[in-house]
Amino acid sequence: MNSKGNAVVAQSGGPTAAINSSACGVIQEAIKSGKIGRVIGATNGILGILQEDLFDISAEKPKTIEQLTQTPAAAIGSCRYKLKSLEESKADFERILDVFGAHNIRYFFYAGGNDSMDTADKVNKLAAESGYELVCIGIPKTVDNDLAFTDHCPGYGSVAKYVATCAAEAGRDTEALYTTDTCTILEVMGRNAGWIAAATGLASRRPEDAPHLIYMPESAFSFDKLVSDVKEVLKELGRVFIVAGEGLKDEKGEYVTADKGTFGKDSFGHIQLGGVAEMLKAVIEKEVGIKARFNKPGTNQRSAMHFASLTDVNEAYMCGQMAVKAALSGENGKMVTLVREQGPKYKCTTGLAELRDVANGEKKVPAEYINDKGNHITDAMRDYVKPLVRGEAPITIGEDGLPVFMRFERKRLEKKLPKYM
């Protein structure tokens, strides 16, 4: 068995409800292929590789591996450790190859966003330069849905389904109690791209349905506009439900803060608030004179396994599976992509993109997905996102009424190298 190269699976960045499904796809396909030695988990992503903190996934029970598809977050462990250029982070990159060499790791499957694809690409280059035989395949992962060269990203469909449902449900709450709680703000993730905020637009099937206003980083935001938008909705419906991406920007492309005096001179100079939702709440209460409250699901939106999209979880698995197939068929330095086929019925297959291209790309919500006023979505966005949120991923509920998740036993691999870091 030792003649076959081993594979390492690593997870990076913010967790999602589907990243473990990708890991499951990699692990089950690698085992099934019979062509890969041991499947090794890197505890906490690239940190685990650098620190030689590895465990034997092949030794885990098949049922544990199976349950990955029902477990949110990143079961192998994630991190936000960022490597720079090959020159600046030379020691780190060399250490990675040393660890790979020490454990006969010949396949590197890395699920993450741009930065992770960049890291995988550089590891791959260095391996080639050093004559170390290695295959690096990336697997897309991000709730932000901002990776280029893929129609959408595993993880996005689930967060989209969840936040849209949050908007639909809390929208009914606001509708029921509008005589006192007239305005509700739902703050969702997405610092640079508004994909998550845009997805909530699905919930407004009719004009009276929440959300009534959606603000995304792609449209220039101003407090003047907010106040006039809110007043307009109030005149029509007597209540207003707003979705705001966490990274709203003004017409100069700078993050909006309440103390910038964007709305009138020094109008909000005294408002010192952390997040977008608090800021909008304060401005609306002061300038419109209605009570506003906010919901900020935070990490719950990206870990909502209990209402994850079946489409998303299945596609995430497929990406993991295809990563192994690509690696075994001679591909290298690529990321698996999701390809939406033309036609009225949704069909999604996979493709491959160069790691270096993905690393340098970024995909924002295109103008045709945003309405003219810059405060809601168009039907084109609805058509884009609808198939991605379809179906409910199966979960197992315990006798205590709560979902059951797996945890690895983590049989650690013996360290063979000196301590690092």
Place this chain on the structure above:
Amino acid sequence: MNSKGNAVVAQSGGPTAAINSSACGVIQEAIKSGKIGRVIGATNGILGILQEDLFDISAEKPKTIEQLTQTPAAAIGSCRYKLKSLEESKADFERILDVFGAHNIRYFFYAGGNDSMDTADKVNKLAAESGYELVCIGIPKTVDNDLAFTDHCPGYGSVAKYVATCAAEAGRDTEALYTTDTCTILEVMGRNAGWIAAATGLASRRPEDAPHLIYMPESAFSFDKLVSDVKEVLKELGRVFIVAGEGLKDEKGEYVTADKGTFGKDSFGHIQLGGVAEMLKAVIEKEVGIKARFNKPGTNQRSAMHFASLTDVNEAYMCGQMAVKAALSGENGKMVTLVREQGPKYKCTTGLAELRDVANGEKKVPAEYINDKGNHITDAMRDYVKPLVRGEAPITIGEDGLPVFMRFERKRLEKKLPKYM
């Protein structure tokens, strides 16, 4: 048909995922009985009655009524309008009876908390004094679970299931990314009682499972204690997941604010923050030196129909149904209660309590449900809450992947009285 008295159904206060099931129980049982004329909805609770803003629920499609059990919030409409004593709010109480008289309303079914039971009790007294034949039956409703004389309140089981799941899921997120995001705070509802916070304790099946610390209004909170609790958990696990009720109180029973200098003299004098979560985050970042983030589901927790407790929804329906049965069997001035039968297997039936007793009572989390350190729950609390969160209430999913909710057509009753308010 006009010889039979009509019934009005009204909903009050903060919405829940189950209050519409209670309304469904009332409506279907009233129609089935054949003893009640028209079932009338009061748009936005007592406000609808005062303003004679009523609609004919009997004229709604049976399917719309059926779908109430799958719709969150308060489909008839709710409000927070508070009536005072019979003397202070005399005009309001008399107006209520005038409206009842104008529409031959002889049954008043009111779903709400203490204040609503108080209102129903007073309307009932005034009717008796005025010789107006009326039957008033209350239906318990509150996510806060703080009503006395009932084992638990419809609405609580669903919020409990949801927040416990949120803790389990976001707990895995923190576990995956602890090397950077070491601390997560989940702020839940419950200004005076810690029932919702306590329910999240269900998620910690094992010590490593979130939440690691739970703070409830029933235990005196201090920032000193918080900091030392956090450090202790960090030493053990390297991460910490905290649940905080929105209304934490210090040893004097006053709401904790960061500018009170509870932790060291003026230590937090400069921190001006709105909610408990922001406050805890700021203190932990400053005093423990780790990154903290917070999730605040807000109204999403009480409207989370997509993962509501089947037990809760069924019991809520039963309360509505029993309210009608009680009214028709000669009871008056009572609230339906939930009675947990003794024995190892959970069984719940209904009883009745005097409206005036319920109005004056309040049920907090008892000392035996809170651990000695005042920062988590005991097995007694687990045993109490577990049966309440069991089962998943059925929902209908649209072709767009999101839950489908009903809306009444609202055939308004013609106004017969002069305008009021």
